[in-house]
Amino acid sequence: MSLGSPGVAFLTGKRVLLIVSGGIAAYKALELIRLLTQAGSGVRCVLTEAGAQFVTPLSLQALSGEPVHTTLWSLTEESEMGHIVLSRSADLVVVCPASANILAQMAAGLASDLAGTLLLATDTKVLVAPAMNVRMWQHPATQANLATLRARGVAVVGPDDGVMACNEFGPGRLAEPPDILAAIAAMLGGAGDLAGRHALVTAGPTHEPIDPVRYIANRSSGLQGYAIASALSARGARVTLVSGPTGLDAPAGVERVCVETAAEMLAACEAALPADVAVMSAAVADWRVEREAAAKLKKRPGAKPEPLTLTLNEDILARVSRPGPRRPGLVIGFAAETEALLDNAADKLKRKGCDWIVANQVGHGTSVMGGAENEIHLLTASGVESWPRQSKHAVAALLAARIAETLSSRTSP
Numbered sequence: 001m002s003l004g005s006p007g008v009a010f011l012t013g014k015r016v017l018l019i020v021s022g023g024i025a026a027y028k029a030l031e032l033i034r035l036l037t038q039a040g041s042g043v044r045c046v047l048t049e050a051g052a053q054f055v056t057p058l059s060l061q062a063l064s065g066e067p068v069h070t071t072l073w074s075l076t077e078e079s080e081m082g083h084i085v086l087s088r089s090a091d092l093v094v095v096c097p098a099s100a101n102i103l104a105q106m107a108a109g110l111a112s113d114l115a116g117t118l119l120l121a122t123d124t125k126v127l128v129a130p131a132m133n134v135r136m137w138q139h140p141a142t143q144a145n146l147a148t149l150r151a152r153g154v155a156v157v158g159p160d161d162g163v164m165a166c167n168e169f170g171p172g173r174l175a176e177p178p179d180i181l182a183a184i185a186a187m188l189g190g191a192g193d194l195a196g197r198h199a200l201v202t203a204g205p206t207h208e209p210i211d212p213v214r215y216i217a218n219r220s221s222g223l224q225g226y227a228i229a230s231a232l233s234a235r236g237a238r239v240t241l242v243s244g245p246t247g248l249d250a251p252a253g254v255e256r257v258c259v260e261t262a263a264e265m266l267a268a269c270e271a272a273l274p275a276d277v278a279v280m281s282a283a284v285a286d287w288r289v290e291r292e293a294a295a296k297l298k299k300r301p302g303a304k305p306e307p308l309t310l311t312l313n314e315d316i317l318a319r320v321s322r323p324g325p326r327r328p329g330l331v332i333g334f335a336a337e338t339e340a341l342l343d344n345a346a347d348k349l350k351r352k353g354c355d356w357i358v359a360n361q362v363g364h365g366t367s368v369m370g371g372a373e374n375e376i377h378l379l380t381a382s383g384v385e386s387w388p389r390q391s392k393h394a395v396a397a398l399l400a401a402r403i404a405e406t407l408s409s410r411t412s413p
């Protein structure tokens with residue numbers, strides 16, 4: 001499969017009705033349409049009046065290949081396809097972005113425009129991807145509307161935390177399109193090319209305690225591992241995500257096991273086996289403090305600080321890669337290096353006994369750890385492939401496609 005190839009169409013035959021409401025995040029609906037059509041799904045779009053202030057019907061039409069519906073009062077549309085038919089001809093209705101206004105409209109059951117009417121008339125499952133200013137999101141009215149919708153069975157993906165267009169920080173940013181795709185795939189059933197497969201993914205840092213209040217850690221945010229878990233789940237895999245401490249929400253449909261230390265991560269990984277594929281993206285601390293102090297270490301005036309005695313943590317990747325009946329068919333490790341990237345990565349591939357290594361340069365000036373983008377080199381038995389710098393979600397989607405292709409070329413689940 002070539003780089004950037006859409007991969008296997010795991011949503012073939014599915015039909016999504018996408019309602020695009022108003023908000024600066026509406027442009028991301030275009031990316032979602034692209035992902036859905038690449039995955040084989042049909043997409044019909046409804047654009048609200050407010051949504052049309054941010055994206056044009058023409059863009060939605062060009063990407064979906066279908067006429068875009070904007071009004072309740074079109075005579076031709078009513079004769080060709082009434083709004084009831086439109087709402088019932090889909091396997092899933094997705095509202096993306098879902099503004100505070102459309103959530104209120106849904107909660108109140110207002111049929112004041114085409115979107116509201118469809119949402120009231122539908123007997124199909126509904127997924128909303130909220131996006132709005134953080135204060136609007138946190139307002140009790142929005143939260144009450146959301147609770148009402150959830151109680152009625154409406155599924156919700158996001159919002160994420162982050163800097164918003166209004167320069168405020170907090171929850172309210174639209175979930176990333178690949179995560180919305182994963183939520184859609186989870187709701188439409190495991191018809192993906194990884195259906196029936198179990199994937200083990202590790203992500204985030206580990207925290208190794210020094211005393212009850214201090215620990216050794218690293219700068220990993222967990223973003224890349226979470227994106228991989230999400231992308232594998234979107235293709236239908238059952239995913240166990242063993243995560244060190246991060247500020248991230250568990251991706252839709254993924255079973256997350258939260259751990260703190262490397263020893264806990266190892267135990268959780270062993271408990272999660274067997275798996276068809278293991279992707280070990282966690283930045284596991286190499287060392288732990290030999291003896292964790294039972295009480296907070298105190299500085300004594302004039303005395304030198306007590307040296308910390310470190311001891312090596314077991315290598316989880318090497319353990320999971322060990323030959324035996326419980327070894328996953330495909331084991332993928334990561335190599336985060338500040339220098340001699342490819343040499344160090346090739347050495348890790350040999351030393352740890354895994355099948356592939358995803359190598360990336362980290363350290364000052366790369367903004368990879370904690371950042372939204374990654375530039376990776378994939379080392380396999382057939383050589384090295386260098387991928388261009390792209391979002392961690394795009395890296396995850398490509399890696400998941402490659403994993404699906406490799407597993408399906410070997411055996412069926």
Ligand code: CTP
Pocket residue numbers: 202262280281282283284285286313314315316317318332333334335336337348
């Ligand atoms: N890893 C692991 N368990 C450890 C250490 C690392 O499973 N105790 C895994 C990581 O999840 C990653 C790979 O090994 O997939 C490489 O991790 P990295 O930190 O880059 O390498 P190290 O093994 O720590 O080697 P070095 O310190 O020489 O860079």
